[in-house]
Amino acid sequence: LLESSRILYLSVMLNTSILMRLPVLCLLETCWGQFDSFDFGIPPIRAAIEPVDSLVFIGETLKIQCRLTNSVFPVSPEDMYFEMTPHFKDLTWIVPTENVTVVDDGIFAYVKITDDYSNFTSVSCLSKNDTEPLASVYIHAEKPIKNITNMSAVYYYNRDLELTWSLGETYLCDDCINVTVDYSAIVPPNE
Numbered sequence: 001l002l003e004s005s006r007i008l009y010l011s012v013m014l015n016t017s018i019l020m021r022l023p024v025l026c027l028l029e030t031c032w033g034q035f036d037s038f039d040f041g042i043p044p045i046r047a048a049i050e051p052v053d054s055l056v057f058i059g060e061t062l063k064i065q066c067r068l069t070n071s072v073f074p075v076s077p078e079d080m081y082f083e084m085t086p087h088f089k090d091l092t093w094i095v096p097t098e099n100v101t102v103v104d105d106g107i108f109a110y111v112k113i114t115d116d117y118s119n120f121t122s123v124s125c126l127s128k129n130d131t132e133p134l135a136s137v138y139i140h141a142e143k144p145i146k147n148i149t150n151m152s153a154v155y156y157y158n159r160d161l162e163l164t165w166s167l168g169e170t171y172l173c174d175d176c177i178n179v180t181v182d183y184s185a186i187v188p189p190n191e
Helices: 002-015 016-029
Strands: 047-051 054-057 061-068 079-087 100-103 106-112 121-127 133-140 149-156 160-166
Touching: 002 121, 047 121, 061 079, 061 133, 079 100, 079 106
Parallel strands: 054 133
Antiparallel strands: 047 061, 061 106, 079 121, 100 106, 121 133, 149 160
């Protein structure tokens, strides 16, 4: 074990960035008996929220759920709740308790996505008896997609096709909206 861990040490040193080296080197030092353990300051996972990194459109209803995953931290589902924090807005709110349903190992709620949500909104699952979130994810809210408008095309004979259009809407994240255009040129048989 000692020799194989030293080979891993050399491989890590030669092939990884400093950010990757530190946790692996600390783990190896622990294997070599230099230290008992290391604490990287990463809190243990206590719950899981679904959906993860979901794209939702304003006007839709999203089902969010938070399930306890670690029994080391006793948390009662009756004490759990959801908190929403849209980024770039000075606003935070708690999902009303009448919208939250308690299940065996967690909670779920149906949340209506309104204009209060930003492109990146943090959904946190919290407990009344704890200051740190049990889990947290982002949802990405966007205005409903509309058809593109004012599309025009200019064909440069045997060279290029230039397309221009308008998105038809000012989106929360214009850079996140992709437009794909498929086309094929039909060339007369004599050319």
